[in-house]
Amino acid sequence: MTDSVPILEVASLGVRYGATEVLHDVSFSVDRGELIGVIGPNGAGKSTLFKAICGLVNHTGVVEVNGVHCHDRTDRMDLAYIPQRNDSDLNFPITVGELVLAGRRRFRHWWGRPTAADRAIASEALEKVLLPGVESRGLGELSGGQLQRAYLARALAQQASVVLLDESLSGVDQPTTAELFDVFAALAAEGTTLLVATHDLALARRRFGRCLAINGTLRADGTPSEVLSPDVLDSTFGSAGHRAVAP
Amino acid sequence: MQWLLDPFRAEFMQRAFIAAIIIGVVAPVVGTWVVLRRMANLGDAMSHGTLAGVGLAYAAGVNVLFGAMGAGLLIAALLLVFSSNRRLGQETVITVLGTAFFALGVVVISRLDTGVELTHFLFGRVLTVQWSDIWLNLALGGVAVLVVLLLFGELRLATFDHVQAEQVGVRVELVQAVLVLLLAVVVVISLRAVGTIMAVTMLVTPAATARLLAHNLRQMTVLGVVFGVSEGVVGLILAYHLSSAPGATIGLVAAGVFAVVFALTLPRRMPHHHRPLD
Known part of the structure; x- marks a missing residue:
């Protein structure tokens, strides 16, 4: 396995809960040691995306971890999922x-x-x-x-190799959040990939090297300044997104 | 001292004590997980529902313990089938199955023309326990304890955080199915001694009392067994001297110990013991 292979590859991923389509056609790839913010409003499908990547919900599309096509949960033990704190x-x-x-x-x-x-x-x-x-x-x-x-x-x-943190920072005070981000950065520097779901757009702008904007599908994928642009915020959050993000 | 030793003199009482001790060990070992997984209502439904197997076995002239085990297995299997329907909560399915099997048991026993009474099965007749019952209970109970010990780590992971447990390779649904089967085993071995109604008391109350005191799972299991055995023995001694129903007396002793421990541990659960702030 070479370093050029993405540690996580998601292609055309879709999830339905009964008649409701929660996610469709989500595709992105992640390299080793990236620290990525996953942003989106409540109900946008951030948790569902993480659960689908971990094989905890049924999905269409493909998830590959370290170049290996995942068929069931045992293929995905190289992923760690930290659910919301009150679970x-x-x-x-x-x-x-x-x-x-x-x-x-x-x-x-x-x-x-x-x-x-x-x-x-x-x-x-x-x-x-x-x-x-x-x-x-x-x-x-x-x-x-x-x-x-x-x-x-x-x-x-x-x-x-990949850690998925689902709203793990909700309700955590600022000094603790800062401490945790120092830990995230140190882990990323050692080669662990972290995807952190968050509502905090100001935090996303300051602390992540890359952001994914999710709302039903992948709305944008890029640097914080690209993803937190007015157009992307409009398509992801509606008008509320503009007020939530610091310049 | 004489007061304490008198009940042990007759052989039928010795058998009763052995039966109570077996239940006192096995029920809390399984009950620890029933309490932690908040499955007490399943224990209740299982204990009532096995009456159907008891009634049918009695009618067919088969050992009622086999009938109870058959009913327990059938309830466990049906629970797995019906629980897959997401429109119905598991609580609903458990209640429907438990009451349906209980009703079948009552109907079958009420139509038997052998002089057997429903209360014998509901509250047990510990003084009629035979050596054959004890050997069967020892075998079933031994297997149940062994299974819990072997699965201890898996049960802990699946109970605390089933999502992470699945993520690291625990077969969470299989663990749940095994636990339901163990629950059926506890009901079966409790049947003759304390009856179907009191089976759930022995399953839940000693483990719940232990939960109030224990800091970790091993402590909780060991304390549950200590409570289960001592409550069984003390309940039988009291029943002997008071000429009261043994199963119900054991149940009352267990409830009394729970109430005392609950009161004694109340200060520990006061607000100043809540989670530290960041």
Whole structure:
């Protein structure tokens, strides 16, 4: 496998929920180490796009990861998906260490147990997201920002080439968001590809090297200044988009 | 001391205690996952629904435990089939199946001309437990505990975050199907001792009590077993001295322990223990 092969290739992807077409004809490719913002209004299909890429919903079209055509979920274990923060039960009796170790499951059979090497990788992942030594803490003991970092550590322990973060920054305060973006940038520099869904257009302008505008289909794909242009914002958000983005 | 030891002297009481201990171990081991997955209503429907198999087996002269197991498997299979219909929530399907099978059981038993009473199955007759029942319960319960131990990691992943679990290769639907089958096993081994109604009590209450105290899953499972066994034994001792229905007495003891633990742990759940701010 050469570096010229995109790490993620999406071609003519479409998703229907019953009679409703949520996404159609979405095509783009992503290289290793890119940090990409996925923008669009509520209901635009950002979460559906991520779920389709991960094989969690039925779709038409093609998803290739590292040049391999994906047929089912087991082909897509090189992708990590971090859903919106309120999707999980935070009172569940699981420690942060156990949460991060969940990422290692792809490397063993169902009857296997985490090894010492798995635990070392999990601890290293927590250190990378600036959350060292919290393995024995319960999830309920973490703040919102720390929790997002713990989920990110799980994705790192999974050693996924592509990490999809779905509105993971919603409700996280500005200093924590800045810290998380520093972590994203460091990961991207090491070769991990990150796609981050966000409503925050000002953030998208400042922190991403590339943006995808989604609303039912791919409206635009380019640098933040190209994607956050008045025409694209009109087609993606309607007139509200102009007010939401900082110059 | 004499008061405590008296109930153990008769052989039928010894068998009853062994039956209660088996249920006290197996039900919370499975019940831990029933509580965490918020599937208590499925346990309720399964425990009621197995009455259909019990009634039919009794009518056919077959061991009622086999009838209960058959009904449990059929409910599990039908649940998987009907749950694929997205117009109906799983809660609805569970209720329809549970009540339908329960109604069938009541109709069949009410038409039997053998003097058998519905209450025998609903509330159990722990004093009539035979050694053959105990061996069967030991075998079924042993398999159930072994399956939970083997699947512990998969159950944890599938229960906490089924989306991520699928993403890393866990067969989430298969795990769910196995859990439903284990639920049927618990109902079957509880049948003779505490009856179909109380089966769900032993499945849910000790595990729920443990949930209030435990910080992790292993603690929750072990505490659930400690509660399940001790509540079964204490309930039987009380039933012996009070001449009360054993299954219902065990259920009341379990509910009483839950209430006490709930009250004692109330301060821990007060607002100042909520999530730290960023």
